[in-house]
Amino acid sequence: MTALMESRTALAATDSAPRRNGSHLRNYLWALPAVILVVGVIHAGIAFNLLSSLFDWSGVGAPTDFIGAKNYQTLSQDPIFWRSLRNTLLFALVTVSVQLVLGLGLAILVRTKVRLAGLLRTMIFVPVVLAPAIVATSFRSLLTPDGAINKLIQGVGFSDFSQPWLADPKTAFAAIMLINVWQYTGYSFLIYDAAIGQVDAAIFESAQIDGASAWQVTRLILAPLLRGSHLVLIILGFVSSLKMFDLVYLTTGGGPGTTTQVLTGYIYRQVIAQFHAGYGAALSVILVAIAFVFSTIQVRLSTREAR
């Protein structure tokens, strides 16, 4: 074995340059399939969007009516675009902050001396793995004026609060956000629960001996220790809000009117229902630009923490 190794080293030493070049080329092959796929689908797709966004194009046949930046001009004056963008960002802001607070609160709660903590850990996990399409269709039925949720509200004596939740523009978007909070608070919980599990318990014990209250321990010791988790959840939350489509499409379809429309749903409507592929491509370019900002932050965060 040693002899073999020596002879290999010797060989490598004599003609190192060509051998290294040869092995270098082979090294690239390992990443090549992944790079080709990503370039072929994602990068080529983005380039195609950029190009076709300069045409007045129905999506049928090749684009021929070159109109320059006119789609972007239309877009800047399109109230539905601005409403969709605002809804997408509002959705991200509200659901992320509520899920962070609730998730952290519950993660702390299961560390206190309470019963049923194990059950909570499992139960909170269930909605997270359900398909958003299934959750959305289920809630659409549950939230109709004579649906199960209104019946429940009437049953416990709060008849005044029963509502056509998804059909009333005043409550529709809030209801959608609540469904998301119900489904994905568990995700924040899981991340916080895992992070808290890695914190050295001695820190808390010594703080307690020093006379710190539970609230002080949480606010002054735990919350700063979980900075990494907060950041990750904020980024992942914004990214998944940008991607969110099923939930709105299958509950309200963006309605009533366009009150609950989001960017993904508006792209779908323009491209698939109204054959405005050129305009849809311009909308996609905006969505990709926003997504790109978040993927940059996500990579930065992730590679920094891995080191």
Place this chain on the structure above:
Amino acid sequence: MFHFQQWPGRIVSQFLVVVALVVLAIPLALIVRESLSGEGVRNYSLVLSTTPFLQFFLNSAIVSVTTVVLVLFLALSAAYCFGILKPRGSTVGAVIILTGLALPAIALVVPLYFAIQAVGLLDTYWSVIIPLTVISLPFGVLVGTNYIRGLPVELYEAGRLDGAGPWQFFWQILVPMCRPILSVIALFTFLAAWNEYLLPLLFIQSTDRQMLTQVPTYFQSERLVDTPKIFAANILISLPIVAVFIALQKTFRTGLSAGAVK
């Protein structure tokens, strides 16, 4: 760690835990109850026997498993290149892949439709598998590369000295060592694939190739507005994934803390 809490605090904590459980359980309980209204348990057997449910189930399984296998291989081999071999310029490759990390599939609707039509894959499993694989790849490459970079260097240098070629090294040393992160990538990719709604909606037309998430839409298109049956179908769709994830929740948790969130 908050075991030092005094009894008034303890009562509040216990109360909050119960409230959380009730809020989580109510929608689930309502869904189960609705699924049993009308014809009771027969709703379930009718869904299974009178709709192509089992075919949809099989289609979802084929698409999800193929996607997972592809993502695992492509992501780990790319991570091997970016994390260990590191040929000159490999960072560029990593950046190229990672730009896709936050990309919503809907943003690629127009180009995807034309590309898939052009290569004649419309209405095939591949029209869902390929975009899903590509969209899931950046996450796999990111956590895979980070994981590999965190491995002790001596381990793979030992492998190199044993005279293993890159191919043997990959399969006999790297794959076993990366098993924890591979199971994380597999779980997340499987979840995304099994729950995918948009891609089959766009690219699959034949009923016998549809995926499970299309079942509620299928009911509507067939004018079967029988709400209890939709709920029964929703439960049948969800049971396998809930069962799998409860069984594997330890891996899922470790993944969240070890690889996925970092």
